[in-house]
Amino acid sequence: MSSVLGISVNCLFVGAGAIAEEYASGLASSPLSLAGACDLEAARADALAAEHDCRSFTDLETALAAVDAPIVVNLTSHAAHATVTRTALDANRHVYSQKPLALDAETAADLLATARRKGLALGCAPETPQAPLQRRASRLLADGRLGPTRLGYAYAHVGRVTDWHDRPDSFLEIGPLYDGAVYPLTLLVSWFGPVEEIRVADSLDIWPDRAERSPSAPSHVEATLSFAGGPVVRLTASFYAPHRSREFYGLELHGDDGSLSLQNVGAMDDVAGSLQFGGVGRSYTTVPPQSPTTDTQYLDAVERLAASVNAGKPSRASGRRGVHVVEICNAIERAATDGSPANVADHGVTRDQSVPPVVTPPDRSTARQSPRLPPVGFGCSRYRGGEYVDRLKSIATALDAGYRFLDSAELYGNEHRIGELLAAPGTPNRDQLFVLGKVWRTNHRQEHLLQACAGSLDELGIDAFDCYTLHWPEAWVHQGELSRLAEQPVEQQEALTFPETDDGDIATADLSLEQAWENLEVVADRGWARSLGICNVSRSQLETILDTGGIDPALVQIERHPYEPQTDLVEFCHERGIRVVAHSPLSAPGLLSEPVLGEIGDAYDLSAAGVVVAWNVSQGVVPIPSSTMPAHIVENLRAASVRLTAEDCDRIATLEDPDFER
Numbered sequence: 001m002s003s004v005l006g007i008s009v010n011c012l013f014v015g016a017g018a019i020a021e022e023y024a025s026g027l028a029s030s031p032l033s034l035a036g037a038c039d040l041e042a043a044r045a046d047a048l049a050a051e052h053d054c055r056s057f058t059d060l061e062t063a064l065a066a067v068d069a070p071i072v073v074n075l076t077s078h079a080a081h082a083t084v085t086r087t088a089l090d091a092n093r094h095v096y097s098q099k100p101l102a103l104d105a106e107t108a109a110d111l112l113a114t115a116r117r118k119g120l121a122l123g124c125a126p127e128t129p130q131a132p133l134q135r136r137a138s139r140l141l142a143d144g145r146l147g148p149t150r151l152g153y154a155y156a157h158v159g160r161v162t163d164w165h166d167r168p169d170s171f172l173e174i175g176p177l178y179d180g181a182v183y184p185l186t187l188l189v190s191w192f193g194p195v196e197e198i199r200v201a202d203s204l205d206i207w208p209d210r211a212e213r214s215p216s217a218p219s220h221v222e223a224t225l226s227f228a229g230g231p232v233v234r235l236t237a238s239f240y241a242p243h244r245s246r247e248f249y250g251l252e253l254h255g256d257d258g259s260l261s262l263q264n265v266g267a268m269d270d271v272a273g274s275l276q277f278g279g280v281g282r283s284y285t286t287v288p289p290q291s292p293t294t295d296t297q298y299l300d301a302v303e304r305l306a307a308s309v310n311a312g313k314p315s316r317a318s319g320r321r322g323v324h325v326v327e328i329c330n331a332i333e334r335a336a337t338d339g340s341p342a343n344v345a346d347h348g349v350t351r352d353q354s355v356p357p358v359v360t361p362p363d364r365s366t367a368r369q370s371p372r373l374p375p376v377g378f379g380c381s382r383y384r385g386g387e388y389v390d391r392l393k394s395i396a397t398a399l400d401a402g403y404r405f406l407d408s409a410e411l412y413g414n415e416h417r418i419g420e421l422l423a424a425p426g427t428p429n430r431d432q433l434f435v436l437g438k439v440w441r442t443n444h445r446q447e448h449l450l451q452a453c454a455g456s457l458d459e460l461g462i463d464a465f466d467c468y469t470l471h472w473p474e475a476w477v478h479q480g481e482l483s484r485l486a487e488q489p490v491e492q493q494e495a496l497t498f499p500e501t502d503d504g505d506i507a508t509a510d511l512s513l514e515q516a517w518e519n520l521e522v523v524a525d526r527g528w529a530r531s532l533g534i535c536n537v538s539r540s541q542l543e544t545i546l547d548t549g550g551i552d553p554a555l556v557q558i559e560r561h562p563y564e565p566q567t568d569l570v571e572f573c574h575e576r577g578i579r580v581v582a583h584s585p586l587s588a589p590g591l592l593s594e595p596v597l598g599e600i601g602d603a604y605d606l607s608a609a610g611v612v613v614a615w616n617v618s619q620g621v622v623p624i625p626s627s628t629m630p631a632h633i634v635e636n637l638r639a640a641s642v643r644l645t646a647e648d649c650d651r652i653a654t655l656e657d658p659d660f661e662r
């Protein structure tokens with residue numbers, strides 16, 4: 001994480017075991033410094049202290065008196081957390097604690113009250129709601145993709161700690177709720193606010209007979225929880241279900257309009273394929289990142305806590321959430337013992353303000369706000385090397401994967417099918433999409449252009465395009481309306497769109513580019529497009545529009561790939577704030593077999609196609625690849641999160657072919 005501190009802040013680590021090493025691994029690149037390490041085992045404290053050139057202690061009181069560290073990081077065993085935090089708060093230290101904050105809600109609430117009274121910060125792990133995967137999942141919820149979310153399944157299969165942990169005693173003492181269940185609970189509380197009630201709970205003392213050591217608390221717990229702001233979630237936390245169980249730390253949420261699946265609620269890194277979304281009636285599609293992500297480090301949360309202290313606003317938000325999570329675990333135990341529902345006190349916890357809010361979708365028909373241009377778009381053309389293909393399924397998959405920019409055109413003849421998708425449950429709201437439209441070159445006269453635009457809007461079921469463009473600068477003779485081209489016989493489609501003279505030449509129309517652009521401007525004047533653009537334009541044609549038009553183009557769409565990078569035009573546009581969209585980025589014959597693309601791809605775990613997408617994005621150009629294969633659709637989107645180096649781009653520049661022609 002980039003530093004939020006600016007100045008160095010001393011910390012005292014209490015507990016010098018395996019988790020302390022994880023926290024300490026971030027120190028080298030952090031403004032936090034370790035002023036002391038304290039552990040009941042002198043050897044562990046000494047080892048950590050030696051590595052970080054600080055003092056070593058076996059007694060907390062002595063350490064607090066000796067070390068000038070405003071922040072105590074509590075990394076002791078589970079059952080010791082509350083006592084250590086209490087001692088540190090009493091010594092006027094800000095505290096960041098590993099989870100759980102305490103083993104009973106009363107103690108946890110008392111720690112929070114002490115911190116509040118003394119004006120001290122109190123933070124509690126896990127901070128995984130801030131990790132990239134979980135933030136992307138919360139964005140799906142905030143975007144209203146699931147619709148009202150009514151049901152969830154959450155797992156915390158900690159596994160047989162005696163098999164995989166070299167010091168399992170601390171785990172065996174507390175059971176799977178306080179170590180495992182805290183992960184899904186923390187995430188769900190961040191998203192939906194407090195749990196109101198444990199509807200039903202059960203716990204089992206199952207454990208292998210042959211095992212030498214067994215948990216003191218029930219080794220397997222199941223509970224059904226009602227969240228204040230949303231779903232009923234069935235939670236399973238287990239030491240018996242092994243670590244390898246398919247459910248592991250998985251979470252599935254089901255809403256009226258779609259489902260979300262997160263493979264590991266506790267993940268700190270952005271593992272490929274871990275987040276999936278499925279619109280209603282469709283199978284799951286991976287939702288990859290679309291911009292570079294940074295893995296979360298344990299120390300990030302301590303840095304944020306230190307930043308809040310430096311800013312004079314000591315944060316207790318994650319501490320408050322930690323109290324509520326302990327309260328939930330306590331209530332699950334009560335409900336399991338009593339065999340009846342248990343109420344859960346909220347301890348002032350609210351939904352996490354730092355993750356996007358879960359909002360009620362605005363009315364699709366009245367949404368007017370224009371989004372920023374996403375890093376990559378999805379091409380909706382039916383045309384495939386001489387053939388027409390149906391695109392409905394692949395466009396639906398693209399929307400599920402997270403594409404937010406659809407490149408459409410009246411020529412593609414499938415606007416009404418896209419319109420059906422836009423109106424379907426589970427599709428992003430209109431204000432979260434960038435829809436680009438194009439008027440075909442036989443419709444450049446004003447009455448035809450306006451008729452074409454109105455028809456396209458009608459077919460798509462939207463009020464306005466985010467950008468409406470001339471498909472080509474040159475006009476051809478009008479042949480009639482192009483509505484629902486895809487439903488016409490191919491010969492008819494071609495006759496309507498490629499008018500010919502008696503000699504078999506293309507029938508061009510006597511209508512200048514200046515006039516066509518002026519006609520296009522009427523579309524913007526009428527509010528039918530938020531911005532205007534032009535495709536397949538040369539630099540001199542663009543200069544003509546800039547010189548003579550009343551509205552400057554916001555966007556230029558050109559064929560662009562490594563054979564034809566169009567560098568001059570791209571630079572010309574960028575200097576003027578005109579966004580460049582690269583059409584046909586992948587389909588140049590032979591391109592995807594270029595060895596240099598494969599070699600560069602190996603370094604980023606990308607295919608040649610992914611490298612071409614990343615190359616465009618790295619140069620500030622928005623590619624609009626098209627695909628009918630779900631794996632390609634996801635890969636092309638993920639590639640947008642990769643930035644190539646200048647050296648990679650130099651190597652790709654060697655592919656430029658001034659004579660390139662299709």
Ligand SMILES: NC(=O)c1ccc[n+]([C@@H]2O[C@H](COP(=O)([O-])OP(=O)(O)OC[C@H]3O[C@@H](n4cnc5c(N)ncnc54)[C@H](OP(=O)(O)O)[C@@H]3O)[C@@H](O)[C@H]2O)c1
Pocket residue numbers: 378379380381382383407408471535536557582583584585586587588592607609610624625626627628629631632633635636
């Ligand atoms: N403004 C204009 O005049 C204009 C002109 C042409 C195109 N466009 C726009 O640009 C969009 C894209 O252009 P295009 O249709 O020529 O397609 P393209 O995106 O350049 O290439 C599509 C081809 O690449 C393959 N492909 C896609 N992803 C791949 C991957 N990750 N690995 C390997 N192969 C992959 C596809 O096969 P699979 O289906 O098997 O993945 C398909 O054969 C169009 O849909 C349209 O929206 C605009």
